[in-house]
Amino acid sequence: xxxxxxxxxxxxxxxxxxxxxxxxxxxxxxxxxxxxxxxxxxxxxxxxxxxxxxxxxxxxxxxxxxxxxxxxxxxxxxxxxxxxxxxxxxxxxxxxxxxxxxxxxxxxxxxxxxxxxxxxxxxxxxxxxxxxxxxxxxxxxxxxxxxxxxxxxxxxxxxxxxxxxxxxxxxxxxxxxxxxxxxxxxxxxxxxxxxxxxxxxxxxxxxxxxxxxxxxxxxxxxxxxxxxxxxxxxxxxxxxxxxxxxxxxxxxxxxxxxxxxxxxxxxxxxxxxxxxxxxxxxxxxxxxxxxxxxxxxxxxxxxxxxxxxxxxxxxxxxxxxxxxxxxxxxxxxxxxxxxxxxxxxxxxxxxxxxxxxxxxxxxxxxxxxxxxxxxxxxxxxxxxxxxxxxxxxxxxxxxxxxxxxxxxxxxxxxxxxxxxxxxxxxxxxxxxxxxxxx
Ligand code: AMP
Numbered sequence: 001x002x003x004x005x006x007x008x009x010x011x012x013x014x015x016x017x018x019x020x021x022x023x024x025x026x027x028x029x030x031x032x033x034x035x036x037x038x039x040x041x042x043x044x045x046x047x048x049x050x051x052x053x054x055x056x057x058x059x060x061x062x063x064x065x066x067x068x069x070x071x072x073x074x075x076x077x078x079x080x081x082x083x084x085x086x087x088x089x090x091x092x093x094x095x096x097x098x099x100x101x102x103x104x105x106x107x108x109x110x111x112x113x114x115x116x117x118x119x120x121x122x123x124x125x126x127x128x129x130x131x132x133x134x135x136x137x138x139x140x141x142x143x144x145x146x147x148x149x150x151x152x153x154x155x156x157x158x159x160x161x162x163x164x165x166x167x168x169x170x171x172x173x174x175x176x177x178x179x180x181x182x183x184x185x186x187x188x189x190x191x192x193x194x195x196x197x198x199x200x201x202x203x204x205x206x207x208x209x210x211x212x213x214x215x216x217x218x219x220x221x222x223x224x225x226x227x228x229x230x231x232x233x234x235x236x237x238x239x240x241x242x243x244x245x246x247x248x249x250x251x252x253x254x255x256x257x258x259x260x261x262x263x264x265x266x267x268x269x270x271x272x273x274x275x276x277x278x279x280x281x282x283x284x285x286x287x288x289x290x291x292x293x294x295x296x297x298x299x300x301x302x303x304x305x306x307x308x309x310x311x312x313x314x315x316x317x318x319x320x321x322x323x324x325x326x327x328x329x330x331x332x333x334x335x336x337x338x339x340x341x342x343x344x345x346x347x348x349x350x351x352x353x354x355x356x357x358x359x360x361x362x363x364x365x366x367x368x369x370x371x372x373x374x375x376x377x378x379x380x381x382x383x384x385x386x387x388x389x390x391x392x393x394x395x396x397x398x399x400x401x402x403x404x405x406x407x408x409x410x411x412x413x414x415x416x417x418x419x420x421x422x423x424x425x426x427x428x429x430x431x432x433x434x435x436x437x438x
Contacts, residue, residue: 006032011099012061016053019095025050027208032058034204038180042196044207046186047155047305048332051208052092055152055182060093062150062180063125064100072103072123073147077175079131079168081158083108083279084307089154090128102126107143109133110279117142131159131167138174145174153199156185157192158305165191172199187325218331219342222355222368226376227348227383230318231259233374234346235266237316238296245289246314248298249330251321251385256298259318263296270296274303301326309333317345320354322385324361349382 003016003024024032027045034041035058045051059076068075078093080086083106090106097104104126105119113136120142127134127143137143151172153159159168181199185192196203225233238246250256253274263270271285271294286307288294299307301321315334321327327345334341345366347355359365370376 001029003028007036008032008057009061009064011064012057012096014099015096016057018098021053025054025208027051027054027206028057030206030208031055034206035059035180035182036061038062040180040200040203041182042200042203042205043182043184044186044188045184046329046332049208051184052089052154053096055154055184056089056092056096059126059150059152059182060097060100060102063102068147072125074124074127074143074145075147076126076150076152077134077145077148077171078126078128078152078154079134079159079171080128080154081130081162081164082302082305083110083130084282084303085155085305086128086130093126093128097126104128107133107137109136113137131164131171135167135170138171145171146176148175148179150180150182151175152182152184153195154184155305156183156195157187157189158302160189160191160195162302165195168195186329218334219340220331220345220366221342222345222347222366223374224368224370224376225346225348225374226380227350229374230346230348231262231266233371234259234316234318235263235268236374237344238263238268239266243314244292244295245312246296246316247304247309247312247333248296248316248318249304249321250298250300251319253300253303255319256300256303260296260298263298268296269294270298272298273307274300277303301330304333305329311341313341315341315343317343317347320345320347320351320358322354324354324357327358328361349376349380350385352382354385 001024003013003021006024006029008016027043027049031041031043031051031054035055043051043054045054055078063075078086078089080089086106086108090104093104102125103123105116105124105128107116107127107129109130109132113133116133116137120137134143138145153168159165181201181203183192183196183200183203223233234248237243248259250259253272253276256272256274260270260272271288273282273285277285282303285294285297286309289297290309297309298318312334315331317327317330321330331341331343334343345355355366
């Protein structure tokens, strides 16, 4: 099937050809015709499926079809969970709209608001925004959403995970009642279904299995290892097998920072990328990673969402995610576009329940290989994983007797404990959100 047969106009087809796409992806085949016809949509699709073009191409065409009388009001609004994703969607809008005369703008926090106000004043057809910064603009009257014709919620599950539901509802109140609504989400929780029910009118439902759930091209492997020796094993894998580009996932920002520093000490160029880093620092780290100047990029799940990096040869789960679906997202970064990739999980005794949850989701057991010299000590007891941080106390380090060489004790070091005030008054949701918007 060709892009031509989907009903796209010449200017859009030219941009698609410029981008080098020969054929629409499944989500594009399913999404483009109903969106062009003005239907609401509930789409199950994750990053890597081509979903951005799936909604952007028909959105551009619908906007280009008629010019509104009077000025250049915002006629399409795309909400995204992170600034990275907003920037990336905005890039796609520019790429696919290059032969049309529509204006677009990305609005996200972490950068000065004034240039955004100036750009809004000049007139924008398509806004790609994170909810928090959009509401800041709405509050100070620098954006008018009363003429929005098309609303897209991109990665809606992530937005809810990050605690944006109230912000989304506030944004919805600023929109006219009559509009086209498109909701894209990788997963469908009860909360997402609730949002969709209230938002969508007789939606076209499409579902594209994540490209990598079956993951034939991804070599997935678990290496059991003691928690205290994960870093040593990681350095050994990277150095010993001469991996040039590896994306490593941790559960927390703190863990990402610490690991990147330790890897640097091991002589491996590494950078951490997470919500507490400035926009500049994140962009720089990503650019250096892509350019091959940084060999190891350490990321949290939220920071990694929306990062335009895929087709990586190696992805490592330094710590398993709390949510099994995140495992699928993580490993989806490798083995793309028909290339083979490797997804390695370093699993300690604390994480056996998480591993079982992942295997249940995948419907199969992951192959496990204990590496000589890194055999887990059977006397190390599981410790609770709390908000991705290990609690104080727990088991004593094993004393002597192990065959495996030990680089460090199994006891968590001071830096592992929860930071002061961590369990204070703030809810976990607002904490997550504060982090995401920081
Ligand atoms: P997305 O799922 O929207 O993040 O897109 C993932 C990647 O697929 C992006 O780098 C797009 O440039 C690329 N892409 C989107 N549509 C196509 C297509 N029809 N053919 C080839 N690559 C595509």
